Amino acid sequence: QQQVRQSPQSLTVWEGETAILNCSYEDSTFDYFPWYWQFPRESPALLIAIRPVSNKKEDGRFTIFFNKREKKLSLHITDSQPGDSATYFCAASGPGNTGKLIFGLGTTLQVQP
Amino acid sequence: GPKVLQIPSHQIIDMGQMVTLNCDPVSNHLYFYWYKQILGQQMEFLVNFYNGKVMEKSKLFKDQFSVERPDGSYFTLKIQPTALEDSAVYFCASSLEGSDYTFGSGTRLLVI
Numbered sequence: 215q216q217q218v219r220q221s222p223q224s225l226t227v228w229e230g231e232t233a234i235l236n237c238s239y240e241d242s243t244f245d246y247f248p249w250y251w252q253f254p255r256e257s258p259a260l261l262i263a264i265r266p267v268s269n270k271k272e273d274g275r276f277t278i279f280f281n282k283r284e285k286k287l288s289l290h291i292t293d294s295q296p297g298d299s300a301t302y303f304c305a306a307s308g309p310g311n312t313g314k315l316i317f318g319l320g321t322t323l324q325v326q327p
Numbered sequence: 328g329p330k331v332l333q334i335p336s337h338q339i340i341d342m343g344q345m346v347t348l349n350c351d352p353v354s355n356h357l358y359f360y361w362y363k364q365i366l367g368q369q370m371e372f373l374v375n376f377y378n379g380k381v382m383e384k385s386k387l388f389k390d391q392f393s394v395e396r397p398d399g400s401y402f403t404l405k406i407q408p409t410a411l412e413d414s415a416v417y418f419c420a421s422s423l424e425g426s427d428y429t430f431g432s433g434t435r436l437l438v439i
Contacts, residue, residue: 246426257331257418257430258370303369312382313358313425317369 217241218306220318228326233291235321237304242285244306248315249278249289251300258303262289294325329353331431333419334401339437345407348434350419352402359402360420360428361394363387370418376402377425409438 217240227233237247248263264271264278264287271278275294280287291298301322305315332351340346352359361373374384374394381394391410396402402421406413416435420428 248427250430257432259430260427263427307426312375312377313360313422313428314372314375314383315360315428316372317362319369 216319217316218304218318220302220304220321222321223319224322224324226324226326227294229294229296231294233294233298233323233325235289235291235302235304235323236286237288237318238284238286239306240285241306241308243308244316245309246307247278247280247287248305249276250303250305250317252303252320253300261302291323294323296325296327299323299325329429331419331421331429333417333431333434335434336432337435337437339439340409342411342438343408345405346409346436348404348406348417348419348436349401350403350421350431352419352421353423353429356421356423356429358422358425359396360422361404362418362420364416364418364433365414366416373404373417409436411438414438 219238221236249261250258251261252258262273262276269280275292277290301320303320304318334349359376362370364370372385373388375382393405416433418433419431422428
């Protein structure tokens with residue numbers, strides 16, 4: 215059973231549009247939700263992260279919206295650029311400070327110029 | 328920024344042989360991890376390591392797998408013996424406080 219689910223599996227938007235990537239989770243004890251992006255043949259890199267004390271986290275064109283009650287979050291990328299084309303992974307970890315991350319299957323975003 | 332180095336970047340090995348994947352984590356980081364990613368799929372947690380000990384391991388971390396970091400040197404993942412299903416990209420990561428990871432660039436392992 216997938217503990218972290220992402221949708222859609224793939225997404226294509228035009229340059230300048232807003233891309234919305236969705237994520238949901240099962241375990242209500244999860245307390246840290248980072249998003250990683252991964253370009254082909256490269257390692258994943260931390261993009262932005264949120265903890266449940268907030269329902270929104272913004273960093274430039276990237277914003278996480280978090281709904282604790284529904285156990286859902288979404289990543290909004292405004293003014294999408296071709297350079298944003300990558301696979302985006304939602305991840306989650308729980309208390310205990312071991313740092314173990316559970317990753318979703320990813321959303322592959324293609325931004326068309 | 329600080330980097331996690333993984334050596335080698337690629338490895339082809341005969342089934343049944345032993346392989347050691349090496350990771351040089353960020354120097355002041357305290358938590359170390361191995362993840363396995365099969366082409367086009369999610370990254371799956373294998374093991375984490377702190378203060379010289381395995382903290383947690385997944386069911387993917389078979390008996391043939393072992394990790395160590397002798398005397399603060401490389402953090403290694405050893406597979407002995409290897410199986411065909413071990414073919415994947417193995418990512419090492421490190422973190423200071425057990426949250427924000429720095430990932431290495433991965434070792435692409437092919438078992439034939």
